[in-house]
Amino acid sequence: MDVLAVREAFPILHQEVNGHPLVYLDSSATSQTPQSVIDKIDDYYKRYNSNVHRGVHTLGAFATDEYEGAREKVRSFINASNTKEIVFNRGTTTGINTVAQSYGVDNVAPGDEIVITEMEHHSNLIPWQQLAKRKNATLKYIPMQEDGTLSLSDVRDTISERTKIVAVSHVSNVLGTINPIKEIAAAAHEKNAVIVVDGAQSAPHIKIDVQDLDCDFYAFSAHKMCGPTGIGVLYGKKDLLDNMEPVEFGGEMIDFVSLYDSTWKELPWKFEGGTPIIAGAIGLGAAIDYLESVGMEEIEKHEEELISYALKKMDDMDGVTVYGPRERAGLVTFNVDGVHPHDLATVLDTEGIAVRAGHHCAQPLMKWLGVNATARASFYLYNTTDEIDRFVEGLQKTKEYFGDVI
Template identity: 75%
Template sequence: MNVQEVRRQFPILDQEVNGHPLVYLDSAATSQKPRQVIEAVEDYYKRYNSNVHRGVHTLGSLATDGYEGAREKVRQFIHAKSTAEIVFTRGATTAINLVATSYGRDNVGPGDEIVITPMEHHSNIIPWQQLAKVTGATLTYLPLQEDGTISLKDVEATISDKTKIVSVMQVSNVLGTINPIKEIAAVAHKHDAVMVVDGAQSVPHMKVDVQDLDADFFAFSGHKMCGPTGIGVLYGKKKLLNKMEPVEFGGEMIDFVGLHDSTWKELPWKFEGGTPIIAGAIGLGAAIDYLEDIGLENIASHETKLVNYAIQQLSDVEGVTIYGPKERAGILTFNCDDVHPHDVATVLDAEGVAVRAGHHCAQPLMKWLDVNATARASFYLYNTEDDVDAFVKALIKTKEYFGDVFG
């Protein structure tokens, strides 16, 4: 993988911020977009903008082919059995909410348990909190090890015959922890529970095979994997999706409408009410083409080298605390002495370095870490060791600045 060639494909990286070359280290929040994706979306709007499925004219046929072609690309990308198992949504949040609302309310009741972890993103906590309140079920948390990993012994001890749903992120957006989804799914299925996976931080960075993982539901977003915002995917096993009711009603998702009753289209369209996210899906398809051309193995290897290099460089910087396990994805979450993470991020931004600061939509995890907030640098295929060097240099400058102010 030629990183300099990759960088040339991302127009946004060719700029200065506050008088410094942009160093973008916030891809866990949203990734930048290559020209191929930008041009694919532009081409749709310029050349064949039309609604899908309904029209027989040429533009409608082209739009339908682009939209459904993107669904097939997603199917191949995550190794689903059928395009009927690929539902387009507004993002991973919408996908998880769909499962909690449609599957959850029909299959969870008083005395049942929903099992998640304290490291989850809020979008994989709040839907289950609400489901538990509505149904009378209990929300149970898997304990975390000291380094922020999950023990399979704890998985075995926590999941029981009362468990109906287990929902776990494949990669932590804070700690970079890579969770053993396949093994957790095996335990869940032993107790006849379904396995829901938040793949927002895994699909952009590593190969994912939903059949090998034996995930029952798998959610991810396009904007973290070089695709547009506003498009996401819910994968669900066909046998489960077939039994679920839609949660949005209107055009596109219907088969027949009478005065007092209606019937739904077959999968996956019964879950895609209204005009779908056509440009987003087409852009997501282009992003998949782009990532597969580079190779997910190459991306994963590159990110591992970068995060390890960053940890090594920071090991010589006093007063920096790094959170998470040794083996991790390309995410580095840290705090710097007594300097608030927002202040760290502000000074880094003055040096052209973009990092995230705050609770990262993971307040229960912040409580577990015994902090109010952290700063986070996240790496992707377009980052380089020079980016890491600029980040470390800017962090040292931040420490010196606040040392002079408060020293």
């Protein structure tokens, strides 16, 4: 992959921040957007801004074709079997909440179990906490190994005959752990449970095949995969979605309405109440076009090289603690002795280097790690080893600065 050619596609990268060329290492929070995606969204608003499905006029028909065309691009991107299994929504959080509030409410009873892990982002933890409270169910956690991975024997020991839902991240947004979803799905299905996968950190970085993984639900967001904010996808197996009730009601999702009753449209539209996120979906479709033009296998290979390079560089630094397994996705979460992560991120920002600092919406994981907060540098297809060198130099300057202060 020609990373310099890739960088040319991202206008935001060609600027200085605080007098230094920007080094953007926060793609796990939000990735940057290529010009082709910006142009596609701009074209929608300039040329065929209109509502979808309802109108018969030319602009409405064109917008509908583009919107539904984006759905087909998503279907192909994750290898779903049918576009009816692709539900557009506001993002990963909305997708997981939809499953909890629809499938969960109807299928979890008092005494049943919901199985998750301590590495989950809050969006894949709080919905299950609330469901367990609402249904008087038990929330169980798969134990984590010392390096932040999961043992399949622990997975099988935790899932029982009472388990109805297993919810797990494909890739941890803190540890970079890549969980064995296919094997976890098999363990869940052996006990007649469904598996819900938080794909926010995996869909942008590795080739996803939901049929091969055999996951029942898979949620992800466009803004982490070169697309716009405010749009995401919930994939669900058709037979499950068919039997689920919608959680938002109003226009677009109805078939027939009388004074005292209503019926719903077929999939996927029964879960897309109100005017949909039209420009966002079209932008997501353009982002998929861009990622596939680069090649997901090439992106994955590039990130493997970046994380390997970064870990070797950080191994040579005294006073730096890196969390998570050696085999990981393209992010590194760490602390520097004597420096609060927020102070670290502030100093790096003065050097034009953008990293994340805080609990990363994973407070239970912070407690498991024995820290209040961490810093995180996350890489994507447009990052280079030269940028990692600048990041490491920034860490060294930060250490020296706070060493002098102390």
